[in-house]
Amino acid sequence: MLSINQLTKTYSNGVRALDGINLSIPKGMFGLLGPNGAGKSSLMRTIATLQAPDSGSITFDGTDVIASPNELRQRLGYLPQDFGVYPRISAEKLLDHLAILKGLSNKAERKEAVQGLLVHTNLWQHRDKAVSGYSGGMRQRFGIAQALLGDPDLIIVDEPTAGLDRWAGPRRA
Ligand SMILES: Nc1ncnc2c1ncn2[C@@H]1O[C@H](COP(=O)(O)OP(=O)(O)O)[C@@H](O)[C@H]1O
Numbered sequence: 001m002l003s004i005n006q007l008t009k010t011y012s013n014g015v016r017a018l019d020g021i022n023l024s025i026p027k028g029m030f031g032l033l034g035p036n037g038a039g040k041s042s043l044m045r046t047i048a049t050l051q052a053p054d055s056g057s058i059t060f061d062g063t064d065v066i067a068s069p070n071e072l073r074q075r076l077g078y079l080p081q082d083f084g085v086y087p088r089i090s091a092e093k094l095l096d097h098l099a100i101l102k103g104l105s106n107k108a109e110r111k112e113a114v115q116g117l118l119v120h121t122n123l124w125q126h127r128d129k130a131v132s133g134y135s136g137g138m139r140q141r142f143g144i145a146q147a148l149l150g151d152p153d154l155i156i157v158d159e160p161t162a163g164l165d166r167w168a169g170p171r172r173a
């Protein structure tokens, strides 16, 4: 369980993106609905420990996430609103690389996880292509695949359906 208390963030341009947010998030998948500029991405980047709040606290199963981010990082899947990819590296290699960063150290298990996610997101037939050359929808599906790496306890998704293309759902190759 993630517990957010009195979280505030004001950017250097003076925009107060988070103003005393209190929220409890159970394990599972979490997203936010709201108008543009409401602060959804700011909150999710903060939960993903990519930016620090000015004040307030976040705890995950009692551990202070801001002071000790690694525990949550290992158990969190995060689909950012926008993400960059390395050019010229194939989807399968990039997903494998991200899996290593996620701590999947066993090579055989990692290969199974990576290949399974490529099948589930219907990217199997495109696994040798560079993600940088993917369409927006394929890229979004790659984002979903990487968010599911390592079977996370908590998955936070930022605009998960934006640009998502026709996708029949999990399909076996
Ligand atoms: N890095 C940043 N620097 C300055 N202002 C930002 C930054 N990121 C977001 N903002 C501003 O903070 C507010 C909330 O943005 P954001 O968290 O992206 O909202 P949402 O995801 O709900 O659209 C907006 O006014 C936005 O312009």
Ligand SMILES: [Mg+2]
Pocket (backbone or CB within 6 Å): 040, 041, 042, 081, 158
């Ligand atoms: Mg956003």
